[in-house]
Amino acid sequence: xxxxxxxxxxxxxxxxxxxxxxxxxxxxxxxxxxxxxxxxxxxxxxxxxxxxxxxxxxxxxxxxxxxxxxxxxxxxxxxxxxxxxxxxxxxxxxxxxxxxxxxxxxxxxxxxxxxxxxxxxxxxxxxxxxxxxxxxxxxxxxxxxxxxxxxxxxxxxxxxxxxxxxxxxxxxxxxxxxxxxxxxxxxxxxxxxxxxxxxxxxxxxxxxxxxxxxxxxxxxxxxxxxxxxxxxxxxxxxxxxxxxxxxxxxxxxxxxxxxxxxxxxxxxxxxxxxxxxxxxxxxxxxxxxxxxxxxxxxxxxxxxxxxxxxxxxxxxxxxxxxxxxxxxxxxxxxxxxxxxxxxxxxxxxxxxxxxxxxxxxxxxxxxxxxxxxxxxxxxxxxxxxxxxxxxxxxxxxxxxxxxxxxxxxxxxxxxxxxxxxxxxxxxxxxxxxxxxxxxxxx
Amino acid sequence: xxxxxxxxxxxxxxxxxxxxxxxxxxxxxxxxxxxxxxxxxxxxxxxxxxxxxxxxxxxxxxxxxxxxxxxxxxxxxxxxxxxxxxxxxxxxxxxxxxxxxxxxxxxxxxxxxxxxxxxxxxxxxxxxxxxxxxxxxxxxxxxxxxxxxxxxxxxxxxxxxxxxxxxxxxxxxxxxxxxxxxxxxxxxxxxxxxxxxxxxxxxxxxxxxxxxxxxxxxxxxxxxxxxxxxxxxxxxxxxxxxxxxxxxxxxxxxxxxxxxxxxxxxxxxxxxxxxxxxxxxxxxxxxxxxxxxxxxxxxxxxxxxxxxxxxxxxxxxxxxxxxxxxxxxxxxxx
Numbered sequence: 001x002x003x004x005x006x007x008x009x010x011x012x013x014x015x016x017x018x019x020x021x022x023x024x025x026x027x028x029x030x031x032x033x034x035x036x037x038x039x040x041x042x043x044x045x046x047x048x049x050x051x052x053x054x055x056x057x058x059x060x061x062x063x064x065x066x067x068x069x070x071x072x073x074x075x076x077x078x079x080x081x082x083x084x085x086x087x088x089x090x091x092x093x094x095x096x097x098x099x100x101x102x103x104x105x106x107x108x109x110x111x112x113x114x115x116x117x118x119x120x121x122x123x124x125x126x127x128x129x130x131x132x133x134x135x136x137x138x139x140x141x142x143x144x145x146x147x148x149x150x151x152x153x154x155x156x157x158x159x160x161x162x163x164x165x166x167x168x169x170x171x172x173x174x175x176x177x178x179x180x181x182x183x184x185x186x187x188x189x190x191x192x193x194x195x196x197x198x199x200x201x202x203x204x205x206x207x208x209x210x211x212x213x214x215x216x217x218x219x220x221x222x223x224x225x226x227x228x229x230x231x232x233x234x235x236x237x238x239x240x241x242x243x244x245x246x247x248x249x250x251x252x253x254x255x256x257x258x259x260x261x262x263x264x265x266x267x268x269x270x271x272x273x274x275x276x277x278x279x280x281x282x283x284x285x286x287x288x289x290x291x292x293x294x295x296x297x298x299x300x301x302x303x304x305x306x307x308x309x310x311x312x313x314x315x316x317x318x319x320x321x322x323x324x325x326x327x328x329x330x331x332x333x334x335x336x337x338x339x340x341x342x343x344x345x346x347x348x349x350x351x352x353x354x355x356x357x358x359x360x361x362x363x364x365x366x367x368x369x370x371x372x373x374x375x376x377x378x379x380x381x382x383x384x385x386x387x388x389x390x391x392x393x394x395x396x397x398x399x400x401x402x403x404x405x406x407x408x409x410x411x412x413x414x415x416x417x418x419x420x421x422x423x424x425x426x427x428x429x430x431x432x433x434x435x436x437x438x439x440x441x442x
Numbered sequence: 443x444x445x446x447x448x449x450x451x452x453x454x455x456x457x458x459x460x461x462x463x464x465x466x467x468x469x470x471x472x473x474x475x476x477x478x479x480x481x482x483x484x485x486x487x488x489x490x491x492x493x494x495x496x497x498x499x500x501x502x503x504x505x506x507x508x509x510x511x512x513x514x515x516x517x518x519x520x521x522x523x524x525x526x527x528x529x530x531x532x533x534x535x536x537x538x539x540x541x542x543x544x545x546x547x548x549x550x551x552x553x554x555x556x557x558x559x560x561x562x563x564x565x566x567x568x569x570x571x572x573x574x575x576x577x578x579x580x581x582x583x584x585x586x587x588x589x590x591x592x593x594x595x596x597x598x599x600x601x602x603x604x605x606x607x608x609x610x611x612x613x614x615x616x617x618x619x620x621x622x623x624x625x626x627x628x629x630x631x632x633x634x635x636x637x638x639x640x641x642x643x644x645x646x647x648x649x650x651x652x653x654x655x656x657x658x659x660x661x662x663x664x665x666x667x668x669x670x671x672x673x674x675x676x677x678x679x680x681x682x683x684x685x686x687x688x689x690x691x692x693x694x695x696x697x698x699x700x701x702x703x704x705x706x707x708x709x710x711x712x713x714x715x716x717x718x719x720x721x722x723x724x725x726x727x728x729x730x731x732x733x734x735x736x737x738x739x740x741x742x743x744x745x746x747x748x749x750x751x752x753x754x755x756x757x758x759x760x761x762x763x764x765x766x767x768x769x770x771x772x773x774x775x776x
Contacts, residue, residue, distance in 0.1 A: 088717075092521070092739055095521055095742075096521070099521070099522065099524050099525070100524075117522065121522040121523060122522070268716050268717075270717070271716075271717070272603070272604060272607065272610075273607055273608065273609050273610060276609065276610050277609075406740070406741060409716075409718060412716075413716035413718050413720065413723055414720060414723050414724070414725075417629075417716070417723050418723050418724070421626065421629050421723070431723070431724055434542075435543075435725075438541070438543055439736070439737075439740070439741045440741070441743075441746075442518050442520060442743050442745070442746070
């Protein structure tokens, strides 16, 4: 009897060990096929194909009702999205999934800051979207299309939205400082030259309402100036030139001087303290793609509704925007391609703009009523759609590089911000370049 | 019980042992022998089966990554193509010698380690001593002590970031009341290190206090009684009874805190006003763990990050040996 108990106990133990071992192996196993498992095996069960979308932040397809619309048009399709809040968390995971070919969704979103790296290093693992039926290169802004196109002209992702950059300003603060408030007149003040923008800042400062600054942050100004350049950190052959490019040094110096003069707040964008300065109406201007109006609205107190206006920037640029790519290893590649082509078509982009404020990357949408009639609570009666459309068309075809984000972050967070804290311009530049060079060194 | 029945019919394998002693072993006996052999095997191998899950897990998630990291550290590898490794020998290690950022991070790790560990252990000792008295609702206090430990680093750090804010933080607001100028907690070197250490101290003091408390309660009461009879004051009792008895426990907490201090990561990561991994604009509170993360996951240089990881590992071994030597000295001297 004793022996039997023992052996049966041993069976239990062995079973436990085996189960745990199996669990371990399962844990290591490829989970690429696991996504949305049951329905995705097309033709099985209900006969529906589930297309999974890997997104970050709030891209708004669902909010704009586009999934429901597509599912109605294609009754055999079901769309599921898998959203990660922050791109900093989303992107490393995406790279890992692409390099290991596992864990990928049928459609993956890519932010413009990462598109150069994805295009250059992961292009082979993504579908060529230019060959999908219904996709027409001429629909998109040239620069948007070329950002996701490899050297051997394979387009690995289609543009969703862009961030044509204008300048938003507080009409009440401008008035108190004795500056014009009409968007056209304000635009004329600094047309064509960022130095003129600084001059306006100096004028503002002379009669500025107490405790307010001309602009929100050094990072915002540096970014705005750099976005309007044709070349910033890389040249067209893909070489890193940020240190020798006079445009970059000029932008850095301009921002640094603005910081020395106290024209910009000593703040870092999108940090809680910066948010508070929006709520407390502490600054008069901010570089402003359409989505920034949403940020302003989210952080403002109700009394600043309608007090903002939008003027054309000294030089137009682009800030933000995303792409949709289809990994070749997916289960529903063909269906996913069709969905992406549909989602990025001008009509859908216009609908997305209306609901989400994501500005279309397809110029034909700019004449659609959703854009031409666009108004925003922050800017009252101002017709903002046309101003942003102008900016989108005027933005340069900028050379973007794989490590743009690291370089710009270095120039901002380890650079110009230091000037606001009392360091000299030269010290700030040296700290920034030393950090960046170390970060770029493989 | 099986009877000794000689008339039992031979079993199938009955002829297997012809030369056996006269009494042919019965089936029952054979079964018993078999069971006994099994029992022996069971005794010998079952313990291994019992411990194997740990070792399998350790092999997969501990040893293999450790060795693979060592292998990767000898290569130039980028996260965008982790299988594309280019052999560079010890270059990733030799460059650490003149990598200012590494040594800056090492210094910060040391200073943050000291600023956080020393007050933390002293405070833990004091708290444990107080809790060791008979108090009303002592369980409540003990649970409260452990509450910070049960809070996630992220949640705690985010709250501390708000408290330590330059423009709208509660601490600067309070300082303003007593007439002290606001401190830029994030961009100045010592204030930022102090602030990061505060998060660590807040989180770990209660944990260490509970460990001390447990050790204190194991000290026999008669030691205190006899000390009291000899006229020792409370303070003398603490110095001459409590502290010597706690020596092994103190060593344990010092070792654990030292290891923890070399690995400080989450607090400085989340304390950064730029939400980057550079530990402040001038790397003023970047720790080794954070630098490793920045190289590997932000800059995507897996080879460099692996070399930093291994260097940290070696530093930890050295710290461990120093700890061991000191503790042996202390034990020998007592």
